[in-house]
Amino acid sequence: MKEISELLERELKTSLRLLKKKLRLNKCLVPKPPEIGDLRRLEAMPPIYLLLVEEYPLHEEKLFKCLVFSEDIELGTLKGDTPFILLERERTILVGLPLWIYSMDALLQDYSTWIGSFTLEKIEEFIHYAEKTPIPETPQGEYIKAIAKFLSPINTSSLFEYLESLEKEAPQILRLEERVFEPYREYQFSLAASSKRIFKGENWLALVEESESKARLILYLPQDYLGKKIKITLDEKVLFEGELESDQIILEDIPLFSDYSFLEEALSVQI
Structure with a gap:
């Protein structure tokens, strides 16, 4: 032996x-x-x-x-x-x-x-x-x-963890001011509307859900970010900075756009 x-x-x-x-x-x-x-x-x-x-x-x-x-x-x-x-x-x-x-x-x-x-x-x-x-x-x-x-x-399993298990914590919800999206007005009236509703960045995956007047972005983050301080930015604008309590963050009160593809370049999550 x-x-x-x-x-x-x-x-x-x-x-x-x-x-x-x-x-x-x-x-x-x-x-x-x-x-x-x-x-x-x-x-x-x-x-x-x-x-x-x-x-x-x-x-x-x-x-x-x-x-x-x-x-x-x-x-x-x-x-x-x-x-x-x-x-x-x-x-x-x-x-x-x-x-x-x-x-x-x-x-x-x-x-x-x-x-x-x-x-x-x-x-x-x-x-x-x-x-x-x-x-x-x-x-x-x-x-x-x-x-x-x-x-x-x-x-890429960390980005798609939500497909394998239910979130244990309630999502963090952030309500955004409409002026945050002023630079992206051109996407509201795009002639070539996009049906794409799932987007991915370097360390995040996001799903866009629309209602009659507003949209919301469900942002999925790596589980090993939990408990750590993160910063979410849209180009130069800080949307959130603080401790991550859930691997799912919901960004609410987003204006309706024909095309949300700008998110893949503009949205950033830093740790």
């Missing part, structure tokens, strides 16, 4: 050295649009595999929820029901990790190689394991956490 433990520790150190390096993606040779059920190899070192299990349309883009698989059997295996995938052609066995990330379709198409596809029934088994299995405080757990950190540059 001691020899096995020492071997595992050595393997962990080797893997951690690789995972501490900056994630660098290479373009795949044969780009293919991603679909639910795809098993794709992320073109990175070390190689990491993604199984696409859910899809969220965002205007002209798509966001995919991806389960994570690894070639490192010893460090990825946690218990008896750990899922495995045999890639016969590649002579490789993959182990499922209790971990998932989110990725946009363009990144998956250009920087991951299609390996194969799985049925929805099989996908459900993998999802159950990933969502129900806790990450232990063991060498395997340390490895899985390192994988999560390694993939964090492409993981």
Whole structure:
């Protein structure tokens, strides 16, 4: 047992050295649009595999929820029901990790190689394991956490947390004065009205809801911002500055616009 433990520790150190390096993606040779059920190899070192299990349309883009698989059997295996995938052609066995990330379709198409596809029934088994299995405080757990950190540059899960769980706190509500939006009057009378109602910035996602006379912006922020001091600005105007009490902020009393696309450049959240 001691020899096995020492071997595992050595393997962990080797893997951690690789995972501490900056994630660098290479373009795949044969780009293919991603679909639910795809098993794709992320073109990175070390190689990491993604199984696409859910899809969220965002205007002209798509966001995919991806389960994570690894070639490192010893460090990825946690218990008896750990899922495995045999890639016969590649002579490789993959182990499922209790971990998932989110990725946009363009990144998956250009920087991951299609390996194969799985049925929805099989996908459900993998999802159950990933969502129900806790990450232990063991060498395997340390490895899985390192994988999560390694993939964090492409993981937009913090922006889309509201799709996975209900907010525990009531949203903060801010009522804005109409003069704040004076510089954007041209968007009120735009001839080319836009149907786009979901917008995303560097660290936020927003949904516009309209009533008969006003609109409101539901702003979703990363959960790790909770309890921290943030500042929300619209160009040079400060809309809010203070401690974040909820990962959802509602900006009310916004004038109606035909096109709200200016928000993606004008709205900023700083921490």
